[in-house]
Amino acid sequence: MYIIEKSLKLSENVYEIWVNAPHVTRNAKAGQFVIIRTDEKGERIPLTISCISGDLVRIIFMAVGKTTHALAAIPAGGSISDIAGPLGTPSEIKQYGTCVLVGGGVGIASTPVIAKALKEAGNRVIGILGARNANFLILEDEMAEICDELLIATDDGSKGHHGFAADLLKKKIDEEQVNAVWIIGPTIMMKVTSNATRDKGIKTFVSLNPIMVDGTGMCGSCRCVVGGKTKFACVDGPEFDAHEVDFDNLMQRQRYYMEHEKEALSTWQE
Template sequence: MVFKIVERRELNSIEFEIFVEAPRIAQKAQAGQFVILRIDHNGERIPLTVVDTEPDKGLVRLIFQVIGKSTAALAKLQTGDSLSDLVGPLGKATEIENYGTVLLVGGGVGIAALFPIIKALKAVGNKVITILGAKNKELLILADECRKYSDELYLMTDDGTLGQKGLVTDAMKFVFAKEKIDTAWAVGPSPMMKFSTLAAKKAGVPIYVSLNPIMVDGTGMCGGCRVTVDKKIKFACVDGPEFLGAGVDWDDFSNRMKQYRDEEQIADTIYKGGMPNGKA
């Protein structure tokens, strides 16, 4: 079975959006869940959060950032091309209920994973306050769509080209000072989720984070996605990907994310036509 790309969009210079025909996944996927795809039978398995679905059309919406060989190859696929494999939905869905007032914090491409949670929480009656952050205006994605499902929206950029200049944690402190938040979520780079957790902890607010370690099979068999939560080993693919941030061993998580950095850089260099030692 092949999975046809029926629409492809370039969101900016490094982030892309694809709509893929996958009727069974489109019928079942819930906020917070993900899929694992392969471009071809020799390809790396790439885990991506399901951004949205169109069950009536059998479509799954995915957004990714080019960070290495496999995502660079994925970005070259065009409308009409197909993926060899698409498995899902995987992971535990977000626990959606009416908490009251919720705070949703997204950074970089993590905004794509946050969006379905925003949408689902609003649908059950929560007051939704959203904070989105990125390096600059170009990289701050889905702002208009998040605004549609948010009662309040704060935009932060490192350089001040959109919204306020500063970090998402600056906006979090502002929100905590003026409003009682019942529950929060943060999705983005690991340093951003770590410091968002610290900000929420200081305010006495429980905050969930979505962890994206290296994954292979996505069913808990390989152990590649193991993370330490509350001093216990968990598998992000089956126990998560969402965990309470206060329990995450952030140093361990950060180190595991760097584990294959050298190999990833070598593969990317070769893919681009260079040599591992830097010689063309």
């Protein structure tokens, strides 16, 4: 059993938990993830590592289905049955020059750990956070502290630029030389935003979030198409070259179990 030392609600349906898991924190690197089960018969859910502090790993997630709602309901001091990790290939951290990290919605959760690693590698780091409205913005203060510059966009204009993170990325690319970009958020947002860097040939990474089961390359459920080839996001990724990802294929695969997920959630809520 693994103890949840802290549990907080960050915004509507978005939660932060800190799990005591030294086997994860000892080896974790930016861009990796864990797979959690709330109980022995529970579903396995992949969640990105958002921060490491001593033996604690921070995970931020949106309660959307049965398991994430169950996870959100566990109070501080409670426990989960498993946390497997760190899994996946770490982010490609090196000295690029100027890097931009774009986080959208709950995808912002993954940005501090990558921003920190890029800073430590000697890069200038610019953060761009986008959300539906100011209430859905998370980790703003933390990212402001890590990044050399932080820009905000909200769909309704309640904070920062009135519009999308992609608008700010395009503007930034016009203003100064950008050498590498990370975009992490909903699949449609990553697809659209990565078009901003395509013509300029700027190295751009996205962190994919397909359906996963084992997380070790055995089941094939996380397969996606990158550069015309089949890749397993859990071992070959989750980060890939944004300009090579077949986003339409990914979105189609993400919808496979939608009806089953709805059914499982309503049964759990009854």
